[in-house]
Amino acid sequence: MGYPGGVTSDDAARTPAPDPGKPATIYDVARVAGVSPSTVSRALSKPGRISATTEYRIREAAASLDYRLNPMARALPTGRTNTLGVLLSDITNPVYFDLLRGAGSAATAHGYTLVMAESQESPEQEQEAAVRLLPAVDGLVLVSTRLDDAAITQLADRKPLVLVNRQVPGVPGLVPDARPGITAALDHLGGLGHRSIAYLAGPTISWMNMLRRDAVFEGAPERGISVVEIGPNAPTLDGGRAALRRVRASGATAVLTYNDLIAIGLLSEAQAGGIDVPRELSIVGFDDIFGSDFTSPPVTTIRTPLARAGRAAVNRAVAEIAGEDVDGSVDLTTEFVLRGSTAAPRDERGA
Amino acid sequence: MGYPGGVTSDDAARTPAPDPGKPATIYDVARVAGVSPSTVSRALSKPGRISATTEYRIREAAASLDYRLNPMARALPTGRTNTLGVLLSDITNPVYFDLLRGAGSAATAHGYTLVMAESQESPEQEQEAAVRLLPAVDGLVLVSTRLDDAAITQLADRKPLVLVNRQVPGVPGLVPDARPGITAALDHLGGLGHRSIAYLAGPTISWMNMLRRDAVFEGAPERGISVVEIGPNAPTLDGGRAALRRVRASGATAVLTYNDLIAIGLLSEAQAGGIDVPRELSIVGFDDIFGSDFTSPPVTTIRTPLARAGRAAVNRAVAEIAGEDVDGSVDLTTEFVLRGSTAAPRDERGA
DNA sequence: CGCCCTTTGGCAACCGGTTGCCAAATCTGT
DNA sequence: ACAGATTTGGCAACCGGTTGCCAAAGGGCG
Numbered sequence: 001m002g003y004p005g006g007v008t009s010d011d012a013a014r015t016p017a018p019d020p021g022k023p024a025t026i027y028d029v030a031r032v033a034g035v036s037p038s039t040v041s042r043a044l045s046k047p048g049r050i051s052a053t054t055e056y057r058i059r060e061a062a063a064s065l066d067y068r069l070n071p072m073a074r075a076l077p078t079g080r081t082n083t084l085g086v087l088l089s090d091i092t093n094p095v096y097f098d099l100l101r102g103a104g105s106a107a108t109a110h111g112y113t114l115v116m117a118e119s120q121e122s123p124e125q126e127q128e129a130a131v132r133l134l135p136a137v138d139g140l141v142l143v144s145t146r147l148d149d150a151a152i153t154q155l156a157d158r159k160p161l162v163l164v165n166r167q168v169p170g171v172p173g174l175v176p177d178a179r180p181g182i183t184a185a186l187d188h189l190g191g192l193g194h195r196s197i198a199y200l201a202g203p204t205i206s207w208m209n210m211l212r213r214d215a216v217f218e219g220a221p222e223r224g225i226s227v228v229e230i231g232p233n234a235p236t237l238d239g240g241r242a243a244l245r246r247v248r249a250s251g252a253t254a255v256l257t258y259n260d261l262i263a264i265g266l267l268s269e270a271q272a273g274g275i276d277v278p279r280e281l282s283i284v285g286f287d288d289i290f291g292s293d294f295t296s297p298p299v300t301t302i303r304t305p306l307a308r309a310g311r312a313a314v315n316r317a318v319a320e321i322a323g324e325d326v327d328g329s330v331d332l333t334t335e336f337v338l339r340g341s342t343a344a345p346r347d348e349r350g351a
Numbered sequence: 352m353g354y355p356g357g358v359t360s361d362d363a364a365r366t367p368a369p370d371p372g373k374p375a376t377i378y379d380v381a382r383v384a385g386v387s388p389s390t391v392s393r394a395l396s397k398p399g400r401i402s403a404t405t406e407y408r409i410r411e412a413a414a415s416l417d418y419r420l421n422p423m424a425r426a427l428p429t430g431r432t433n434t435l436g437v438l439l440s441d442i443t444n445p446v447y448f449d450l451l452r453g454a455g456s457a458a459t460a461h462g463y464t465l466v467m468a469e470s471q472e473s474p475e476q477e478q479e480a481a482v483r484l485l486p487a488v489d490g491l492v493l494v495s496t497r498l499d500d501a502a503i504t505q506l507a508d509r510k511p512l513v514l515v516n517r518q519v520p521g522v523p524g525l526v527p528d529a530r531p532g533i534t535a536a537l538d539h540l541g542g543l544g545h546r547s548i549a550y551l552a553g554p555t556i557s558w559m560n561m562l563r564r565d566a567v568f569e570g571a572p573e574r575g576i577s578v579v580e581i582g583p584n585a586p587t588l589d590g591g592r593a594a595l596r597r598v599r600a601s602g603a604t605a606v607l608t609y610n611d612l613i614a615i616g617l618l619s620e621a622q623a624g625g626i627d628v629p630r631e632l633s634i635v636g637f638d639d640i641f642g643s644d645f646t647s648p649p650v651t652t653i654r655t656p657l658a659r660a661g662r663a664a665v666n667r668a669v670a671e672i673a674g675e676d677v678d679g680s681v682d683l684t685t686e687f688v689l690r691g692s693t694a695a696p697r698d699e700r701g702a
Numbered sequence: 703c704g705c706c707c708t709t710t711g712g713c714a715a716c717c718g719g720t721t722g723c724c725a726a727a728t729c730t731g732t
Numbered sequence: 733a734c735a736g737a738t739t740t741g742g743c744a745a746c747c748g749g750t751t752g753c754c755a756a757a758g759g760g761c762g
Contacts, residue, residue: 023486023509025718036742041720051740071487072426073718077747081423083466083487091452094641097443104442104469113484115434115466118455133464135374136422136434158374268645290445294619296647376748387712392750402710424748428717 024065033061044069083113084317085133085140087126091118093235094289095259095306099143099164102310110318112138121203121235123147130155139317142166146205160320162313165208172316174309174332175211181302181334182215185256185284188300188336190223192344194254194282200243200266201231202258209258212286216256228252233262240265244273247281253345254282260289263299267341278343288337297340304334375416384412395420434464435668436484436491438477442469444586444612445640446657450494450515453661461669463489472554472586474498481506490668493517497556511671513664517558523667525660525683526562532653532685533566536607536635539651539687541574543695545605545633551594551617552582553609560609563637567607579603584613591616595624598632604696605633611640614650618692629694639688648691655685 026040033040035054043050043058050058061067075081084107088096100116107114117133119126123146130140130147139160145152149168155161156171163173189197199216202209213229220227230246233239240262247255247266257263263285270277277283278297285292288303312330319326377391384391386405394401394409401409412418426432435458439447451467458465468484470477474497481491481498490511496503500519506512507522514524540548550567553560564580571578581597584590591613598606598617608614614636621628628634629648636643639654663681670677 027718037718038720038743039741041718042741045720049740054740068482068486070427070718072423072432073747074720075423075747076421076427076718076749077720079747091455092448092641094445094448097445101442101469104467108468113466113468113487115464116455117459117465118452131419135419136464264645290443291642291645294615294642294646378748388748389713389750390711392748393711396750400710405710421748424717425750426717427719427748428750430717 023070024062024067025070026067028065029058029062029067032065033058080321081136081138082111083115083137084314085130085137086114086116087129087133087140087142087145088116088118089121089126089144089146090235091116093261094291095287095304096143097290098307099310102307102312103141103314104310106311106314106318110314112314112318114314119146121146123151123205127151134159138321141313141317143313144206144208146203160317162317162320164309164313167207172320172326174313174316174330175208176304176309176332176334178208178212178215178302178304178334179219181286181304181336182212182256183219184336185300185302186216186219186223186225188338188342189254189282189284190225192254192282192342194225194345196226196228196250196252197254197256198247198250198252199227199229199231200233200240200247200255200257200262201229202233202235202262204232206235206258212256212258230255231258233258235259236261237265237268240267241269244269244275248275254284254342256284257286260285260287260292260299260301263301263341264292264295267295267299278341279346282342282345284342293339295341300339300342301337302334303337305332308332374421375413375418376421377418379416380409380413380418383416384409431672432487432489433462434466434488435665436481436488437465437467438480438484438491438493438496439467439469440472440477440495440497441586442467445642446610446638446655447494448641449658450661453658453663454492454665455661457662457665457669461665463665463669465665470497472497474502474556478502485510489672492664492668494664495557495559497554511668513668513671515660515664523671523677525664525667525681526559527655527660527683527685529559529563529566529653529655529685530570532637532655532687533563533607534570535687536651536653537567537570537574537576539689539693540605540633540635541576543605543633543693545576545696547577547601547603548579548605548607549598549601549603550578550580550582551584551591551598551606551608551613552580553584553586553613555583557586557609563607563609581606582609584609586610587612588616588619591618592620595620595626599626605635605693607635608637611636611638611643611650611652614652614692615643615646618646618650629692630697633693633696635693644690646692651690651693652688653685654688656683659683 026037030037030040040058043055086103104114117129119129126146141162143164145166152168152171161171163171165175167173167175199213201213217227228250230243233243244266263283267277267283270281275281285299285301288301292299292301309332377388381388381391391409394406437454455465468480470480477497492513494515496517503519503522512522514522516526518524518526550564552564568578579601581594584594595617614634618628618634621632626632636650636652639652643650643652660683
């Protein structure tokens with residue numbers, strides 16, 4: 001026999017193989033329909049290639065056997081797995097919820113399955129996960145990747161790859177335009193009378209962090225606002241909490257944060273320390289995550305269209321896999337969301 | 352040729368195939384190491400089967416070619432994909448964050464990849480996703496499934512399957528024990544003087560909802576507390592908001608909710624309507640999700656050990672796949688978390 | 703030094719599909 | 733009724749691994 005769970009060819013040739021536990025194959029279907037396996041294959045996946053009557057007979061046979069195509073067997077000769085990999089830095093970060101849902105719905109719409117892995121903010125783990133996933137997927141979506149350009153380019157050489165929140169020359173990337181939101185936020189803060197603000201930075205390896213920081217540092221001076229950078233901070237609630245001391249020391253009357261988690265952490269720590277937000281300290285978050293609207297006060301923030309980004313990323317990946325050319329311009333603009341964590345600085349009146 | 356991207360055997364036999372784009376196979380490795388493909392296969396996956404020196408030579412060759420095993424090719428003859436499927440009712444529900452992370456880390460620890468799909472609370476979509484995933488995974492984890500017993504049993508007959516938040520005879524299931532937390536919550540509410548409470552139910556098809564409801568309806572009378580059921584409600588913020596009117600109409604001074612999302616929705620709607628929580632209405636949530644501690648007041652809730660449940664579920668699934676017998680008792684007990692959304696009812700003093 | 707037992711590595715079948723090529727069957731037009 | 737064009741379906745090779753069986757090589761011991 002030479003093979004483990006095999007069935008002798010005699011058996012297979014005689015019985016219609018009712019259901020010996022193993023799922024039906026195209027060979028079973030072929031036997032029942034009285035055609036050759038290749039005809040079954042074509043009937044089921046090459047519409048029009050086989051005459052209507054034969055195709056009907058085959059479909060009947062397949063249905064009666066509850067035939068299910070084996071994705072692995074199909075993937076082997078074709079190289080296509082109908083699977084997309086998504087890599088995240090941290091699953092428990094609420095920013096990714098909507099993105100994942102958008103990606104998931106777009107994927108099923110295209111008949112793709114999503115496999116997901118997280119890298120816990122570590123470039124090594126991310127690289128390892130990417131390499132591990134690579135042979136099993138048709139394409140990869142890297143969200144807020146912590147990999148460097150070289151590693152990304154190398155990955156992109158092997159399989160279609162789409163970046164979210166990152167731009168690398170020669171690799172398709174979707175990055176929400178932070179400027180509109182930041183501009184509106186600075187206008188708002190400036191209008192309230194703030195003259196000295198701080199930017200609470202995220203991780204140094206975060207590309208988005210640079211982008212946001214640069215936009216703040218470019219826009220603030222134009223409005224006569226001075227700005228200092230405080231960080232790097234872990235992009236978590238604790239990261240925000242730990243930054244309070246330095247925020248107070250800086251004398252800034254308002255802060256823009258790398259993300260909402262930091263903003264919320266900072267807010268809760270401030271309140272625990274008896275600091276009045278927004279009167280003593282204004283806080284502007286980033287992303288508008290789940291939960292940022294039910295803190296007290298609710299946090300003023302800059303919304304990024306994550307669900308749309310997720311959807312666009314898998315659409316793009318699917319197009320890339322199909323070898324289609326795409327114009328690729330998706331509108332991903334940020335939007336200022338005014339809530340309760342910002343107000344005029346106390347000094348304004350006091351001084 | 353008969354095959355698309357094929358290489359003629361002449362070419363393959365002569366050149367060491369430097370890197371024509373296609374990744375290296377065991378045949379390439381075999382050629383470079385001067386052994387047969389089967390020896391390569393054994394050297395790489397049957398430790399000890401091949402002599403140390405030959406194995407070393409093979410590993411060298413593999414490394415030099417950057418050989419990567421093709422998971423699909425391996426899966427075909429063995430039937431094992433090293434992939435686990437996780438089905439959720441709703442990815443954007445924060446309850447699942449920790450669960451997913453626990454499941455993810457346990458999966459990678461066992462060398463498994465996680466594929467994930469959501470059913471959007473629809474049994475049909477869930478069934479379809481399960482069937483679609485089934486042939487590509489070694490086992491399935493169904494979290495808060497909306498499927499009926501028959502469908503679950505049928506699935507469990509085809510592949511190892513583990514349930515979370517659901518119990519079906521003959522199928523391994525992990526369900527956190529709601530009683531300790533609910534008992535403590537009722538004691539707390541009773542001690543504060545509440546005599547009339549409401550249970551804000553979740554979806555009717557939710558098995559956990561029944562369990563929680565039953566525990567409340569059993570425990571309340573024992574403490575001289577009357578209880579009414581209000582629902583079903585969508586297990587979302589909006590579901591909670593929509594329920595406020597009926598809560599007020601019921602005259603209950605405190606509510607226990609099916610989950611924290613409903614609790615938070617109810618809380619925000621109450622505050623919008625000028626109702627003082629906790630003085631006019633006490634709220635107890637369920638699960639202790641991300642965000643429930645930074646509402647104002649923070650919500651008193653019953654914590655379920657989700658990360659542990661996720662980890663335990665994949666551990667169990669892996670054991671099941673390996674055919675191991677497991678005692679299976681994992682400690683998953685709920686815990687009452689006292690925060691700010693509960694207080695003595697106003698009537699207590701007023702009446 | 704020869705015999706027997708253990709290692710070691712190769713052969714070939716097999717997993718379940720896909721597809722280039724070809725021959726038989728069917729259709730067309732006259 | 734027949735040559736030629738078109739449909740239809742089968743053959744067989746192939747994707748990249750795994751593994752039962754076996755023969756050759758190596759080792760131990762009397």
